[in-house]
Amino acid sequence: xxxxxxxxxxxxxxEGELQRADGMYMYRYTDVRGVRRCLYSxxxxxxDRLPDGxxxxxxxxxxxAKVAQDIKDGIDGYRARSTTLNSFYDExxxxxxxxxxxTLNSYKYFWRKFIKDAIGHMEVGAIKFSDIxxxxxxxxxxxxxxxxxxxxxxxxxxxxxxxxxxxxxxxxNPTEGVLKEIKxxxxxEKPKRHALTEAQQRRFISYVARSKVxxxxxxxxxxxxxxxxxxxxxxxxxxEDCDFxxxxxxxxxxxxxxxxxxxxxxxxxxxxxxxxxxxIVPMFSEVKAILQFLPRDACTSTVDGCSGFIFANRxxxxxxPHAVNKAIDRIIRDANLEEGEHETLPHFSVHNLRHTFxxxxxxxxxxxxxxxxxxGHRDIQTxxxxxxxxxxxxxxxxxxxLEGKMSxxxx
Numbered sequence: 001x002x003x004x005x006x007x008x009x010x011x012x013x014x015e016g017e018l019q020r021a022d023g024m025y026m027y028r029y030t031d032v033r034g035v036r037r038c039l040y041s042x043x044x045x046x047x048d049r050l051p052d053g054x055x056x057x058x059x060x061x062x063x064x065a066k067v068a069q070d071i072k073d074g075i076d077g078y079r080a081r082s083t084t085l086n087s088f089y090d091e092x093x094x095x096x097x098x099x100x101x102x103t104l105n106s107y108k109y110f111w112r113k114f115i116k117d118a119i120g121h122m123e124v125g126a127i128k129f130s131d132i133x134x135x136x137x138x139x140x141x142x143x144x145x146x147x148x149x150x151x152x153x154x155x156x157x158x159x160x161x162x163x164x165x166x167x168x169x170x171x172x173n174p175t176e177g178v179l180k181e182i183k184x185x186x187x188x189e190k191p192k193r194h195a196l197t198e199a200q201q202r203r204f205i206s207y208v209a210r211s212k213v214x215x216x217x218x219x220x221x222x223x224x225x226x227x228x229x230x231x232x233x234x235x236x237x238x239x240e241d242c243d244f245x246x247x248x249x250x251x252x253x254x255x256x257x258x259x260x261x262x263x264x265x266x267x268x269x270x271x272x273x274x275x276x277x278x279x280i281v282p283m284f285s286e287v288k289a290i291l292q293f294l295p296r297d298a299c300t301s302t303v304d305g306c307s308g309f310i311f312a313n314r315x316x317x318x319x320x321p322h323a324v325n326k327a328i329d330r331i332i333r334d335a336n337l338e339e340g341e342h343e344t345l346p347h348f349s350v351h352n353l354r355h356t357f358x359x360x361x362x363x364x365x366x367x368x369x370x371x372x373x374x375x376g377h378r379d380i381q382t383x384x385x386x387x388x389x390x391x392x393x394x395x396x397x398x399x400x401x402l403e404g405k406m407s408x409x410x411x
Contacts, residue, residue: 007044017044017060023051025060029067032076032168039063073171080125080169085160086116088124092163102256102270107156109259114139114153124169132157132178140182147183154179193352195359195390199343201225207335214331219290220311220324221353226287228357228375231321231350232256236269238308239296247283251376255303257320267318269304276378324350355386362390 005013008023016028027039041060042051050056070077089111096104111120119127119135139145139153154175161173196204208214208221224234229251236255243250254270272278283291291310299312311319332345354375361371362383372383 011044017064019044027060027064029064029071031078032071032074035078037078039067074168075171076168077125080164081123083124083169084120085122085124085127086120088164088169089115089120089160092160100270100273102254102258102268103273105258110152110156114143115157124164127161127174129174129176129178132174133182136178136182150179150182193355194346194348195356195386196346196348196352197343198360200345201356201360203335203343204331204345207338208331211331211334213334214327216314217327217331219294220319222290223287224350224353225357226284227251227281228354228361229281230254230354230376231324235309235311235319235321235324236306237310238306239310240308242283242291242310244283244288244292247285247288249281249283249287251281252278253306255309255318257322267301267303267320269306272376274378276373277376279373279376281374321350358383358386359390362387363394 005018007013007019007025013019017025018027019025023042025041025044029037029039031037039060041057041063042054043049043057043059045061046059048059067077069075093104093107093111099107118138119131122131136145136150136153139150143149145153158173158175161170161175164170165173205218205221205225208218220234223229223237224231227234227249229237229249232254233251236253237249237251241250241252242248252271254272256268256270257265258268259265294310296308298316299307299309299318300316301307301309301312301318303309303318309318313319313323328348328350332347335342335345358371358375361374365371368380368383368387371387372380375383377383
């Protein structure tokens with residue numbers, strides 16, 4: 001019977017364990033892929049003292065226990081410990097061929113800007129729930145992130161770690177539940193987007209129409225308020241998308257202005273993310289009249305082979321959403337400075353005009369499905385949320401008119 005191996009302290013070493021001449025312990029094993037691996041440590045067990053001048057390390061037998069559990073669970077711990085999050089992401093994103101270019105560029109931008117240097121250098125297998133939470137809190141406190149911005153990061157990170165789980169790098173997704181916990185601790189609620197009241201809407205359009213400075217914006221705002229289109233859809237609208245004979249507008253693409261992978265800003269033509277985004281919107285007479293008033297050759301820009309865009313700036317170039325929002329800010333400022341008893345305009349962005357159109361539709365149309373299709377909402381709940389808010393105000397107005405007329409009390 002062969003004598004059992006012992007270490008320098010006389011302790012019996014288990015199968016696969018050995019101690020080198022320099023005193024370091026080593027363990028040989030076969031990983032889940034059948035590859036021979038080795039573990040090293042200056043300590044065999046937790047009570048062993050670390051030799052002077054040596055870097056702190058986990059006791060060998062504790063590491064062995066973790067590796068054994070990994071093998072049992074089919075986890076490739078070696079790859080998890082030797083692969084950084086950045087490396088895993090590069091491989092992951094290279095296979096996301098189904099993503100639209102605009103979405104892909106957006107993901108790459110957020111990764112490069114906020115994730116790469118913050119946690120990207122960490123090993124995939126070493127990243128825990130607490131690491132993700134600390135990262136998100138840092139984005140909030142240092143970068144001033146709002147709920148929607150943190151959700152953008154979560155939208156990118158969660159599927160990356162989900163892929164790591166599926167590929168056997170890790171057992172659980174460290175991003176799971178982090179955002180919910182942060183929202184609860186910060187008492188976060190998604191900011192509600194409010195529509196303009198009818199009086200505010202009239203005030204806004206009226207001021208633009210009679211302003212010598214801003215009247216050239218009237219066609220764009222009329223179309224936005226008359227179609228409920230997204231700004232990317234309306235800025236990308238071409239003359240060929242308008243059927244003036246049948247009074248129909250075909251919304252079938254988006255014009256977006258994004259930072260590309262090389263860091264430069266550029267326009268792109270993309271198709272809607274979902275089939276519900278492709279739709280036909282009837283043309284109100286006011287929309288038809290103001291569109292037919294515009295010159296057909298105002299825009300000279302070409303994007304991805306597309307030309308004939310309806311809206312342009314004074315240089316004949318495509319408008320971008322930032323310019324539109326800046327114009328709205330100036331209009332609100334100057335309109336509110338105007339003397340007289342007028343409805344004060346609240347601060348709002350161009351997307352509020354889409355929300356305003358949807359609200360007016362909900363106030364006057366009872367068929368929710370029609371509203372959903374006109375708006376291009378993928379989820380009927382999105383339409384219902386606007387409908388419920390809009391009709392709530394109408395219900396209050398209705399009851400105010402009925403006050404004292406319902407014969408519900410003895411007089």
